[in-house]
Amino acid sequence: MSFFDTHLLNIVVYLPLLFAALIWLIPGTERGQIRTLTFIGMLVDLVFGVWAYMRFEPSGAEFQLEYRTRWLEQLGVSYHIGVDGLAVSLLLLTVFLGPLVVMASQTYITERVKEFHLALLALQTVMLGALVSLDVLLFYVFWEAMLIPMYLLVGVWGSEDRQMAAVKFFLYTLVGSLLMLVAIVAVYFISSTPGNRSFDYAAIYNNLVAANREISTCMATGGDCGQLAGLAGTLYRWGPWMFAAFALAFAIKVPMWPVHTWLPDAHVQAPVAGSMILAGVMLKMGTFGFWRFAIPFFPAATHQARPILAALSVIGIVYGALMCLAQRDIKKLIAYSSVSHLGYCMLGMLALTAEGATGSAYQMLNHGVSTGALFLLFGFLYERRHTRLMSDYGGIAKVVPVYTASFLIITFSSVAVPGTNGFVGEFLVLLGTFKSNLGLAVGVLAALGVILGAAYMLWMVQKVFFGPLTHRENQHLSDLSLREFATVVPFLILVVVMGLMPQPFLDRINPSTERFITRANLGAPGSKVQPGDVQITVMPLPPSGMAAAPTAQPSGQLADRR
Numbered sequence: 001m002s003f004f005d006t007h008l009l010n011i012v013v014y015l016p017l018l019f020a021a022l023i024w025l026i027p028g029t030e031r032g033q034i035r036t037l038t039f040i041g042m043l044v045d046l047v048f049g050v051w052a053y054m055r056f057e058p059s060g061a062e063f064q065l066e067y068r069t070r071w072l073e074q075l076g077v078s079y080h081i082g083v084d085g086l087a088v089s090l091l092l093l094t095v096f097l098g099p100l101v102v103m104a105s106q107t108y109i110t111e112r113v114k115e116f117h118l119a120l121l122a123l124q125t126v127m128l129g130a131l132v133s134l135d136v137l138l139f140y141v142f143w144e145a146m147l148i149p150m151y152l153l154v155g156v157w158g159s160e161d162r163q164m165a166a167v168k169f170f171l172y173t174l175v176g177s178l179l180m181l182v183a184i185v186a187v188y189f190i191s192s193t194p195g196n197r198s199f200d201y202a203a204i205y206n207n208l209v210a211a212n213r214e215i216s217t218c219m220a221t222g223g224d225c226g227q228l229a230g231l232a233g234t235l236y237r238w239g240p241w242m243f244a245a246f247a248l249a250f251a252i253k254v255p256m257w258p259v260h261t262w263l264p265d266a267h268v269q270a271p272v273a274g275s276m277i278l279a280g281v282m283l284k285m286g287t288f289g290f291w292r293f294a295i296p297f298f299p300a301a302t303h304q305a306r307p308i309l310a311a312l313s314v315i316g317i318v319y320g321a322l323m324c325l326a327q328r329d330i331k332k333l334i335a336y337s338s339v340s341h342l343g344y345c346m347l348g349m350l351a352l353t354a355e356g357a358t359g360s361a362y363q364m365l366n367h368g369v370s371t372g373a374l375f376l377l378f379g380f381l382y383e384r385r386h387t388r389l390m391s392d393y394g395g396i397a398k399v400v401p402v403y404t405a406s407f408l409i410i411t412f413s414s415v416a417v418p419g420t421n422g423f424v425g426e427f428l429v430l431l432g433t434f435k436s437n438l439g440l441a442v443g444v445l446a447a448l449g450v451i452l453g454a455a456y457m458l459w460m461v462q463k464v465f466f467g468p469l470t471h472r473e474n475q476h477l478s479d480l481s482l483r484e485f486a487t488v489v490p491f492l493i494l495v496v497v498m499g500l501m502p503q504p505f506l507d508r509i510n511p512s513t514e515r516f517i518t519r520a521n522l523g524a525p526g527s528k529v530q531p532g533d534v535q536i537t538v539m540p541l542p543p544s545g546m547a548a549a550p551t552a553q554p555s556g557q558l559a560d561r562r
Contacts, residue, residue: 005055005064005065006065006066006067007067008048008051008052008055008065009052009065009067009081009082009083009132010067010081011048012045012048012049012052012091012095012128012132013081013125013128013129013132014125015041015044015045015048016041016042016045016098016121016122016124016125016128017121017122017125018041019037019038019040019041019121020041020117020118020121020122020125022037022041023037023038023114023117023118023121024118026114028112028113028114028115031113031114034113034114034117035102035106035113035117038102038117038120038121039099039102039103041121042095042098042099042101042102042121042124043098043099045095045098045124046095046096046098046099048095049091049092049094049095049096050092050095052065052083052088052091053088053089053091053092053508056083056085056088056508058085058507058508058510058511059511061537062084062511062512062515062536062537063082063083063084063134063536063538064082064083064084064088065082065083065088066080066081066082066134066538066539067079067080067081067082067539068080068081068134068538068539068540068541068542069542070541070542071135071138075137075197075199076188076197076198076199076200076203077135077137077138077198077199078135078198078199078200078541079135079138080133080134080135080138080200080201080538080539081129081132081133081134081138082132082134082538082539083131083132084511084512084515085508085509085510085511085512085513086288086291086292086361086364086509086512087131087132087288087292088508089361089364089365089505089508089509090131090281090284090288090364090365091128091131091132093280093281093284093364093365093368093369094124094127094128094131094280094281095124095128096490096494097276097277097280097281097368097372098120098124100276100376100487100490100491101120101273101276101277102117102120102273103483103486103487104272104273104276104376104379104380104487105120105271105272105273106483107383108271108272108273108379108383109157109271109273111157112156112157115152115156116153116156116157116273119149119152119153120149120153120273120277122148122149123146123149123150123153123277126142126145126146126149127142127146127277127281127282127285129141129142129145130142130143130146130285131288133201134200134201134202134538135199135200135201136184136187136188136199136200136201136204136293137184137199138199139201139293140177140180140181140184143177143180143285143289144177146282146285147170147173147174147177150169150274150277150278150282151166151169151170152166153270153271153273153274153277154166154169154266154269154270154274155167157271157273157274158269158270158271158274159268159269159270160269161265161268161269162269162270164265164269165262165265165266165268165269165270166266166269168261168262168265168266169262169265169266172252172255172259172261172262173252173253173262175252176248176249176250176251176252176253176259177249179245179248179249180245180246180248180249180250182245183241183242183243183245183246184199186238186242187204187208187242187297188204190231190234190235190238191203191204191207191208191231192204192207200538200541201292201293201536201538202536202537202538204297205296205297205536206535206536207231208231208235208297209522209534209535210231210232211230211231211232211234211235212235212298212299212300212522213522214228214232215228215232215235215236215239215300216299216300216303216522218232218236219300219303235298235300236300239298239300239301240298240301240304240305242297242298242301243294243297243298243301243302243305244301244305246289246293246294246297246298247290247294247305247309249289250285250286250287250289250290250293250294251286251312252286253282253283253285253286253289254283254286254287254342254345254346255283255286255339255342256286256309256312256313256316256342256343256346257312257315257316257319257320257339257343258312260316260320260339263278263283263335263338263339264332264335264336266278266335267279267331267332267334267335267338267375268329268331268332268335268388271379272375272376272378272379272380272382275331275335275375275379276372276375276376276379279334279338279367279368279371279372279375280367280368280369280371280372281368283338283342283367284345284364284367284368286342287342287345287346287349287360287364288364290346290349291349291360291361291516295349295516295519295520296516296519296520299519299520299521299522302520306350306352306438307438309346309350310347310350310351310438310442311442312346313343313344313346313347313350314343314347314442314445314446314449315343316339316340316342316343316346317340317343317344317347317445317446317449318340318445318448318449318452319339319340320336320337320338320339320340320341320343320449321336321337321340321449321452321453321455321456322452323336323339324336324337324340324452324453324456324457324460325452325455325456325459327456328389328390328391329388329389329390330378330388330389330390330460330464331375331378331382331388332388333456333460334371334374334375334378337371337374337414337453337456337457338367338371340449340452340453341363341367341370341371341414341453342367343446343449344359344360344363344425344426344429344446344449345360345363345364345367345429346360347360347429347433347442347446348360348363348428348429348432348433350438351429351432351433351435351436351438352436352517352520352521353432353433353435353436353517354432354513354514354517355428355429355431355432355435356428356429356431356432356433356435356436357432357513357516357517358428358432358506358509358510358513359424359425359426359427359428359429359430359431359432360425360429361509361512361513362421362424362425362428362502362505362506362509363425363426363428363429365421365425365498365505366413366421366422366424366425366498369413369421369491369494369495369498370410370413370414370421370422370491370495371414372491373410373413373488373491373492373495374407374410374411374414376487376488376491377403377406377407377410377488380403380480380484381393381403384477384478385473385474385477390460390463390464391463392471392473393463393464393465393471393474394463394464394466394467394468394469394470394471394474395465395466395467395468395469395470395474396464396465396469396474396477397465397466398469399469399474399475399476399477399479400477400478400479400480401479402479402480402485403479403480404465406480406485406488406492407461407465408461408465409492409495410491410492410495411457411458411461412495413495413499414453414457415450415453415454415457415458416450416453418499419496419499419500420495420496420498420499421494421495421497421498421499421502422499423499424498424499424502426450429446430443430446430447430450433446515534518533518534519534522534
């Protein structure tokens with residue numbers, strides 16, 4: 001690793017904030033300069049993000065491109081960042097969406113343009129910061145910071161009921177976040193002794209490994225786990241409560257049924273940029289949180305809650321699809337489709353099979369591409385007609401053929417047509433679910449969601465684009481402009497590339513999948529995994545006043561794939 005490698009993630013995370021500082025100095029009346037500078041900032045960040053993605057070596061250490069320095073030493077907090085295969089893939093998705101969000105908002109946002117772009121850049125920084133954080137308290141700081149710019153995007157630049165939607169989003173997320181903070185503090189205190197306490201992700205996980213294995217083994221053999229002593233006894237009594245606090249915070253963000261009700265309102269009221277970011281990245285923070293924190297920290301509690309969480313995931317898949325069939329508002333239909341599609345991400349993760357977990361991770365990327373593009377395309381249509389009702393359209397394929405073709409391709413991706421990115425993710429999730437011990441009924445109901453997904457998306461396409469041209473206002477719709485088409489083309493390319501050539505993406509995801517499955521099954525019946533096999537090795541804490549030097553050692557035995 002070079003000196004540049006150790007600072008690359010800092011550049012990716014804080015570059016948008018640097019451009020925000022530059023924009024702060026520009027008068028608010030210079031809208032063109034503000035839009036251009038924001039776009040350049042996002043574009044440069046994309047370049048560095050792609051560089052980080054390419055520098056990640058799948059056969060190397062678990063966490064790479066690390067940087068660590070002392071922060072709040074008395075509390076055991078360090079500024080520690082790094083990425084594994086899943087984090088670097090989500091980082092790539094985030095920086096990919098950045099410049100496209102700016103392009104999509106060029107004509108839609110006409111009021112408080114400077115403040116809008118400052119909010120976009122700040123949100124980009126905190127989302128990236130949450131993905132790369134390897135200190136649990138640092139993760140929480142970035143996690144909470146996401147609330148403010150997203151609240152402003154919905155509450156200031158949204159539609160007619162924007163304030164209600166913004167407050168609902170804020171309160172739902174805040175309640176879950178505060179419970180997660182309590183759980184973070186609790187696991188910080190129980191995982192180590194006074195004088196050795198740390199919020200570092202690896203330190204907390206490694207300190208819990210032996211106790212987690214002891215609990216899981218006791219539960220598998222039917223012993224009296226209430227008699228466990230030391231950390232194992234404490235974790236057995238309080239671990240399920242801490243897992244519940246983490247799980248609720250992440251479930252709200254996903255969102256899982258029944259804590260999903262904030263999402264349709266937020267999507268409907270948000271501007272196109274807000275909907276793209278919300279669907280593309282922010283919802284993945286929930287699934288990422290389950291993957292990174294809740295399940296590895298508490299594998300025994302995960303196995304106890306797994307049937308319930310899997311049932312809620314399947315309910316979300318089917319319920320979201322049925323709600324889509326009941327919608328007449330196009331944007332609300334796309335919003336409910338997110339509830340259904342994110343159910344597949346959760347179900348694949350909870351299957352605890354290699355295929356299911358890989359499909360879950362890939363589906364996180366797919367959803368960001370497909371649903372982000374759907375919100376983008378409908379945003380262009382809404383700018384022209386200012387109505388969200390399907391009944392106000394019909395037959396517009398005759399008037400806007402390029403727009404229609406683009407929408408159809410993204411629709412095929414959303415309904416998982418073979419050859420598109422959506423097919424790879426959903427196929428792996430269903431395959432992993434059927435191979436798991438969740439039960440045949442779970443897989444069958446999840447497969448039903450695929451059928452319902454095709455039904456509501458194709459029904460919406462039929463209503464909006466085909467048939468007679470029934471409204472005079474639609475006769476003079478303009479097709480995609482050059483700027484709009486340039487914004488859509490990257491999504492169309494990714495749909496095909498990720499559908500026909502998924503292996504380059506899967507190569508970076510697979511090592512993270514193997515580690516995730518092994519850690520989730522620690523101590524489970526039939527598992528031969530020992531605590532030493534799942535230990536995490538990261539960059540050491542540097543001497544006072546210094547940042548740690550890069551290390552070439554692999555992160556734990558499980559990560560040694562060379």
